[in-house]
Amino acid sequence: MPTNCTNPPDTVPTDAGVAGTGVLLSFIITAVISLALSASLIIQEQFFRNRGRPSVVRRKLLNAYSDQQIMTGIGIQVVGLAQMDAAFMAPYHFFIIWMLSLLSMAVHNATLLALVHDFRRDWVLRWLRQFLMFVNLALSCVYGSFMLEAVQRHLTESTAPISCVWDDATPTPANDPTNIGLSFFGTIAVIAGNAVIFAMATWYLHSRAQRFYRTIQLVGLVLMAASAIGAAARVLMLSQAFGQPSVPLSDENEKHWSFGAWVSLGMLALPIISVIEILRGELRYAPPVADQDDKAELLGHSGNELHTFQPNPFWGDSSNAYKK
Numbered sequence: 643m644p645t646n647c648t649n650p651p652d653t654v655p656t657d658a659g660v661a662g663t664g665v666l667l668s669f670i671i672t673a674v675i676s677l678a679l680s681a682s683l684i685i686q687e688q689f690f691r692n693r694g695r696p697s698v699v700r701r702k703l704l705n706a707y708s709d710q711q712i713m714t715g716i717g718i719q720v721v722g723l724a725q726m727d728a729a730f731m732a733p734y735h736f737f738i739i740w741m742l743s744l745l746s747m748a749v750h751n752a753t754l755l756a757l758v759h760d761f762r763r764d765w766v767l768r769w770l771r772q773f774l775m776f777v778n779l780a781l782s783c784v785y786g787s788f789m790l791e792a793v794q795r796h797l798t799e800s801t802a803p804i805s806c807v808w809d810d811a812t813p814t815p816a817n818d819p820t821n822i823g824l825s826f827f828g829t830i831a832v833i834a835g836n837a838v839i840f841a842m843a844t845w846y847l848h849s850r851a852q853r854f855y856r857t858i859q860l861v862g863l864v865l866m867a868a869s870a871i872g873a874a875a876r877v878l879m880l881s882q883a884f885g886q887p888s889v890p891l892s893d894e895n896e897k898h899w900s901f902g903a904w905v906s907l908g909m910l911a912l913p914i915i916s917v918i919e920i921l922r923g924e925l926r927y928a929p930p931v932a933d934q935d936d937k938a939e940l941l942g943h944s945g946n947e948l949h950t951f952q953p954n955p956f957w958g959d960s961s962n963a964y965k966k
Contacts, residue, residue, distance in 0.1 A: 658898065746778065752867065785887070
């Protein structure tokens with residue numbers, strides 16, 4: 643069915659799969675847990691390195707929650723693009739998805755700051771992280787371009803599908819949003835900032851010479867926490883589940899607790915199973931490697947050395963483009 647951009651509906655159908663209570667709480671709770679774990683690990687490494695052993699459990703939990711966050715962030719963006727011609731995928735829902743993608747990006751970058759040594763010592767993990775960072779950035783830039791066009795044409799409060807922002811026949815709502823100039827430059831700043839942070843995260847992940855390592859950790863953690871708080875606040879204020887939507891919605895299904903909402907929250911318990919297995923001695927993980935160590939034994943077995951930076955076997959040492 644072709645998209646009708648000339649006659650937008652009076653109300654926007656709700657979509658609990660994008661802006662429902664369970665989905666939003668799942669993203670926000672995961673972000674809170676991940677940022678708290680990242681902060682605890684970075685603070686311990688910065689100020690209490692010689693007090694107690696590094697926590698394998700916290701690192702495992704952080705890694706699991708961060709993976710869950712970035713995969714769901716990529717997944718919800720793909721779903722939004724696949725359904726952008728549907729009547730319920732208005733700029734309202736598209737903006738919420740964009741904010742959730744920024745939230746997942748901030749969480750992943752904070753995790754990278756805390757667990758960079760774990761990723762750098764295994765080239766597969768390192769390049770897998772690089773790939774996920776690139777996919778998330780690419781999708782976020784696509785969403786940013788849609789929202790930039792919607793802001794420029796005063797369509798952020800339109801009830802038409804998001805794909806109509808590129809159609810000249812789409813009418814502008816009678817109540818034009820205020821502060822268009824601020825929203826326009828703010829959207830550009832977010833897109834540009836994401837690109838800059840991606841470049842810095844790439845250098846941080848692949849560089850052997852960790853210059854200003856401690857400063858980057860602390861400053862980066864503060865910036866990522868601020869970004870996550872800002873994205874979460876915008877979602878909470880704009881969503882029907884917790885705030886006041888900017889468009890008229892057809893019903894209140896996004897406030898209801900469905901099976902999918904409970905499943906989203908139930909997924910938060912999965913990483914705890916691995917933690918229990920670690921505590922019970924069923925699984926063993928390599929301890930974190932200090933930045934100044936050249937190599938360490940893997941799982942305490944002599945002869946199994948785990949280097950702090952494992953080069954890509956396809957290019958050898960030349961895989962590190964940020965060596966100097």
